[in-house]
Amino acid sequence: MEEYVTDALVLTKAPMGERDGRYTLFAERFGKLAAKVKSSRAITSKLAGHLEPGSFVTVRFLDMGSFQVVDALKSGKADIAPADLARLRDLLPDLQAEPDLWQLLVRGAFSWNGVLRTLGWDPRGACCALCGRSAEYFSGARQEFFCGSCVLKMGGNRVSYIKVEP
Ligand SMILES: [Zn+2]
Missing domain, CATH: 2.40.50.140 (Nucleic acid-binding proteins)
Known part of the structure; x- marks a missing residue:
């Protein structure tokens, strides 16, 4: 053990x-x-x-x-x-x-843009996977970015999506 x-x-x-x-x-x-x-x-x-x-x-x-x-x-x-x-x-x-995410959290620098960038999903300039518009949400389950209207169209519960700043 x-x-x-x-x-x-x-x-x-x-x-x-x-x-x-x-x-x-x-x-x-x-x-x-x-x-x-x-x-x-x-x-x-x-x-x-x-x-x-x-x-x-x-x-x-x-x-x-x-x-x-x-x-x-x-x-x-x-x-x-x-x-x-x-x-x-x-x-x-x-x-x-x-380790990079750990350092970010220990520094008290939590933001979703920072977390996602650290994990290799940079929201800056990201586009909606369905329509190509500027991304507003990230789905952890799908590992893709979406815009607000496509999230609505998918009937998605916004709570399960991560809000990002494009
Ligand atoms: Zn879209």
Whole structure:
């Protein structure tokens, strides 16, 4: 059983069974990973307070086939809205370190244009994949840019698209 320590940004949390929690982290050394936290929903949990979404933490976790956080220490808070943290979770691949994105987030320089540029999807000058007009949204699921009217035409829920500045 391997044990790892890394700095990470907590992206999201969700209940897992009666007492446990499933957390998604963006870790400096490992990229995005999902990990269980035992008894995180118990009122006596020592870890839960450190693992609120948007927190920068140093975490220790075990790889037991799946990941389990065994220690966490909060070191700061990112100024990123919960909905954007969830979009980051949906956008990032599993277990792929993204050092440039990590640096951008640690600097407190979060913007979707910056994040997408760092990941290789520069919104500047990007065109709608359907009509060629100036792009206003990026779809993480499709990895393509779209304009606002094509998003509407597709019946897309705008929440699932990332707003960009062309
Ligand atoms: Zn379009």
